[in-house]
Amino acid sequence: MTAPATTGPFGALREQLTDAAATFAGSPDALNGILAGIVDDVDRALGEPLEIFPVCHHSPASALAMVRRLREKRPRVIYLELCEDLQPLLGELRNCRLPVALQAFASELDGFPAEWGPLSVVAPVTEASAEYQAIAYALETPGVELVLVDRSTDHVFQWLPRPPGSAPTDAPAGAATEAEEDAALHGDAVGVEIGDLRPGFADLETYLLHHGKVRHWSEWWDQYVEQPLVDADHDTYRQVMVLIGSLFRRLRPARSDRLDRDEDRERYMWTRMRQHLAASGADPADCLYVCGAFHAASRVEQFGLAADAPAYEITPRTGTRWRYGLIPSSHSAIETQFGLASGSVSVASATWTKAVGRSRLVPFRLDGQRGGRRTTARGGSAAAPAPAGPVTDRLSGFLAEPPPLGGLDEAELRGWCVDIVRLARRNGYLASTADAIAVFETSILLANLRGRPRPTPYDFADAAVTCIEKDVVPGRRDVRRLCEILLGGDRIGQVGYDALPPLARDVVDRLRPLGIDPEKRTVQRVLLDLRADPRLAPCSDLLWMLRHLLPPDAARPIMGERRLGHRSIQESWDVALGRNQRALIELGYEGVTVEQVLEQRLRRAVRGPDATAAVALEAVENAVRLLDSPRLVDDLGARAVDLLAAERTVDDAPDVLRRIRRLLGHYRTTGSALPGWCESFVTVGYAHYCTLLPTAFVDEQTGVRQVGAMLGFLFGMESLALSLGCDRSQLELAVAQSHPETPAKVALLWAARHQLGLLPLAELRERCAGLLGNPLVVPAFPQYLAGFVQALEPVPGLTPFVVEVLSSAFARLPDPVLLPWLPTLITTLREQGPELVPLLVREAGRTFPGSLPALDAWLPPWLAPAPVLAGAGAAVAAGPVTDLLAGHPETVDAVAALLGCTGGWRDAGPTTSAGLATLLAAHPETAVAVADLLTS
Structure with a gap:
């Protein structure tokens, strides 16, 4: 390697640095190479044509x-x-x-x-x-x-x-600032x-x-x-x-x-x-x-x-297809992204x-x-440029001489101190003139301690924090943040209308009837009376789509909702498009209109690698709510059918059941014909869940809630599935092949067999009584009870029985078993079955007395003796159901006529009375259900 030249404009500086390296380092090799190399780099860069x-x-x-x-x-x-x-x-x-x-x-x-x-x-x-x-x-x-x-x-x-799998970044990480929304x-x-x-x-x-x-x-x-x-x-x-x-x-x-x-x-x-x-x-x-x-x-x-x-x-x-545009920035965003100090x-x-x-x-x-x-100075209107002079050494003088000392600008510092006290008082601090004086003197003291001829903005900020900041910040901003605002503020940029992508301009134009100013960063409240002014309906539709596509605070509904089959006649919105301009601009990179972007996202969601039947049904629901496109709904629904048939787990069964019920209810209430994809979804789902039911009962990874949702789908959609050509023997075989081992799933299986008519209520009651009477099973009885609670989803007719079982458990279980189990029961109901609790509460309200004096003489109906109503040798329990039927004979007469039974059914002895009595004795659940409907 050749030695650096000692001639040229920087020769003297190079020799000076080489001597200094030899003096301070003892050996000039390492340090000399660095210092001489720096001078060579300067000489090389300045000598470039x-x-x-x-x-x-x-x-x-x-x-x-x-x-x-x-x-x-x-x-x-x-x-x-x-x-x-x-x-x-x-x-x-x-x-x-x-x-x-x-x-x-x-x-x-x-x-x-x-x-x-x-x-x-x-x-x-x-x-x-x-x-x-x-x-x-x-x-x-x-x-x-x-x-x-x-x-x-x-x-x-x-x-x-x-x-792969890591988030790419090419900038140093910076600490978060006070204004997190601006820094983002x-x-x-x-x-x-x-x-x-x-x-x-x-x-x-x-x-x-x-x-x-x-x-x-x-x-x-x-x-x-x-x-x-x-x-x-x-x-x-x-x-x-x-x-x-x-x-x-x-x-x-x-x-x-x-x-x-x-x-x-x-x-x-x-x-x-x-x-x-x-x-x-x-x-x-x-x-x-x-x-x-x-x-x-x-x-x-x-x-x-x-x-x-x-x-x-x-x-x-x-x-990769890149899209380009301008987005708003701010001082905080720049500082955060490039690792600069706040302010x-x-x-x-x-x-x-x-x-x-x-x-x-x-x-x-x-x-x-x-x-x-605006400035009108133009570089091209001046005289010809002066020729570049020879390169001269300016480094030696700059490095040898101290910078010119600037005196203390008392007026500037005094203005800072007065303004920071004013800002602090506006933000809840108990600041006074004495604090302004203290900040002034402390700023000078800090500058002197740090060897500075005059206080810098950083010295002033440190002094303000020392003199004004208290233990607790009274408002959103602390004193250091107030100093940043005072010294120049977190200036936030704005992209003009002409520089916005077509989608963003279209959104601004379509929301213009609401009087929204897109340049304001504050939250703007808008009211829509769709009955008085139907022309605002397109604005409402756009706001609901923006609610789905943009961050939550960009468009937030205060009053009104948009669900399947329901549209509010009055709405109130908090709109902050100026604060979320970046998200709106990036939305414009995906399409020309909001409707196009929403359709693309829905299609992408159901075609993604993580797509499931529940995700597809959610996309269908959003398409029905937000877009009037039957073709899109049919495509998404067909994809939901394919995803359901391909699933090998039932983890999303509760979500699938909830969404398909909501969609079926929507089509039935609107009076429109059931779409073909809905019929396919019911038939495919019926066969699919029948196939997976035996495995789900014995699989330890499948929870009780998922199995209950499967049974809810099979029993709830049974009538529709059978009308579409499904075979009920599939369900009977699936239940017969199920052999669960965990107590909760055993209770679910009993409920399913009862719904199929294979396990009468009397036998189910005897099994539960046997569990309570067996000391070896008593500690696990709460798990059986949890299974019966989950069984209310597929078999809601068991609600009185579940109330009976709960009452019997509270009456017979020992305290060492019952008391530790109560918190578990409460948390389980809250997490897994919150929608089932109202059923139990309503049934308990009908069963138990409503006043304290009546409680002393109250006898549970499942313990009361069963009086009989004579009729051709048949025994029918007398009680609320019998009294209800006797008090409303017209309904029973109509049912008897449909069954081909003629004659008076209220007289004891005729064959008609015997037939009805036998029917009621064999199927008491039907009478109970009718009674519930008439009394609710």
């Missing part, structure tokens, strides 16, 4: 230096380090209020792991950034070409060495930034923070780099930025994934610039290459126009505003840019 302009991400010093250089040089071509496929979006910045983010979004992946989806890449843009100044200059100056030369968004994910504006997107200047060597960063007497990296950068470079000339700024980039680059581990990706990016960018220069014939002297300071000190073989290395081979893009971007914005006013520079701004002043 294509001018390299190093920047830092969202740095006001970089933005000011960019404005000065653009007005002095007026380049004709600007190469910008930004994803090349984002270039068509730059013109849309005119319709937005900064900060916003350029976004590339992909939901349908081709060439990437499915677990990564959806993919999203964002590049935030603020006014106090060098990239925005370059974009505004290029777009507003005639004859200037802007070329984005960084890798495409597709290559961003191609180069991520992430295993970028979602889970991968951040692309220009000029990531942060040490990759952890020990170096710790050393700098310790000796700089600061708490985080953003504060160190503001004090030791940002403030000294705000008023620096162009040559000094370039040399210092390349020096810092080279230092951090050389102290980063030699082989790391991040460094490899950075070098590939540099090869990519230099290849694109060479291709453009060759195709356009542009003079490199009229070009400007804007990149991060880290990349300005690049040492790849393709660096520079004179490099003889072969061009970097750019791999083709995958088949640092707001401090940078305040520094930019103050420096622009002090230097009287006129920054570049896009015509029509909302949220700021």
Whole structure:
């Protein structure tokens, strides 16, 4: 390796650093190589014919230096380090209020792991950034070409060495801020930034923070780099930025994934610039290459126009279809995504505003840019650019001399102290003038302790927290958050109407009759009286679809509901589309209208790898509720039939039963014919559950609730299934082949056999009495009882019997068994059968006396002697049922006529009376059910 040259503009500095390395390190080998290499990197970058302009991400010093250089040089071509496929979006910045983010979004992946989806890449843009100044200059100056030369968004994910199943990310993780909803504006997107200047060597960063007497990296950068470079000339700024980039680059581990990706990016960018220069014939002297300071000190073989290395081979893009747009951003979102300290971007914005006013520079701004002043300064209208002078050493003087000391600006600090006390009082703090004085003095004291000539915004924030913050925050914001608001606020961008995708514009237009302002970030309350103004019905339909597609707080119903067969005539909504503009814009990447996106999502849900019959029925229900498309409903229903037939487990049986019941009830109440897919679902489900029933009874992984839901489907849909051609012997064989072992499932089997007429109620009562009388079975009796409770789903006629069994259990079970079991019974009913509890409560209310005095003389009906009603030798229990039949003879006469029985049934002795008496004795459940219907 050849020794570095000692001539040139940086020869003296190189010798000085080499001597210092030999003096302090004892051996000049390692440290000398680093220090001399840094100077070589600066010399190499500044000697490149294509001018390299190093920047830092969202740095006001970089933005000011960019404005000065653009007005002095007026380049004709600007190469910008930004994803090349984002270039068509730059013109849309005119319709937005900064900060916003350029976004590339992909939901349908081709060439990437499915677990990564959806993919999203964002590049935030603020006014106090060098990239925005370059974009505004290029777009507003005639004859200037802007070329984005960084890798495409597709290559961003191609180069991520992430295993399948992990969430891809290319940005450091940052701590959450106070305003979480604003910090989440970028979602889970991968951040692309220009000029990531942060040490990759952890020990170096710790050393700098310790000796700089600061708490985080953003504060160190503001004090030791940002403030000294705000008023620096162009040559000094370039040399210092390349020096810092080279230092951090050389102290980063030699082989790391991040460094490899950075070098590939540099090869990519230099290849694109060479291709453009060759195709356009542009003079490199009229070009400007804007990149991060880290990349300005690049040492790849393709660096520079004179490099003889072969061009970097750019791999083709995958088949993933990318969609592009603008989304709102905020200072908090930028800080969170790029690992910056809370409030640092707001401090940078305040520094930019103050420096622009002090230097009287006129920054570049896009015509029509909302949220700021319009400027008419054009770079193309000035005189010819001055020729570039020779490179001179500005580093030696900058490194040897301390930065100019600024005096204490008492007026500025006093204004901060007064304003923070005012803000604190508005947010519930008991702050006073004494607190303002204390904050003023503490700020100066902290600055002196940290060796600063004047308090910085960070010193002021620390002082405010020390003097005003109490043990408990009275409101939503603490004092540090109030300081951020005071120093510049968490400015939130807005995407204008013209820059929105077609779907978002369509939503805004369709909601215009409600008077909703889409630019407001506050919650807006809207009232819809659909009876008085039927023209608002389309707005109601759209709000319900947005409720299904967007985050919950985007459209939240306060009054009214939309369920199967029901639409409210009055509705009240809380709408916050401005706060959820990012979600609405990303919705526009999936289709042109909301209806199209909803249909696509429903179809995707039933075709996904995790799709089940319950998911498909939910999609059918949503299609019926939200979309008037019978064809879509039929397609989704047919898919539900296929999924049900293919299932090998019954885990979703309760959900399937609940949803199919609701859909069948909807079609019956609306008077429309039952769709073909519903008939197929009932017949397929009947055969499917009959097949799986014996296995489910003995499978330990299948719960009692699932088996009860299967029986509920079989018994509840039995009449419809038999009318559609199913065979009842399937169910009888399935029950006969079931041999459960667990007590709860045994109780379910008994209930099923009773429903089929194979187990009379008297025998079922005897079995339960035998369980209570067996000391070996008594501890497990609560499990039998839990099974009987679940049996109310398939056999609701057993409700009086379950009340009887519960009463007998409470009366006969010993306290050591009963008391520990009560909490389990309550939690089981709450988790597994909340809809069954009202049945038991209602039946218990009919069975037990309603007053305390009546309780003393009350005898349970299952213990009362059974009086008989004579009739041709048949015995019928006298009681409420018999009295009810005798009191309403017309109903019984009609039933007797249907059965072909003539004559008086109330007289004892005739054959008709004997026939009816025998019928009632053989089938008492029917009479009980009729009595329940008449008395309920």
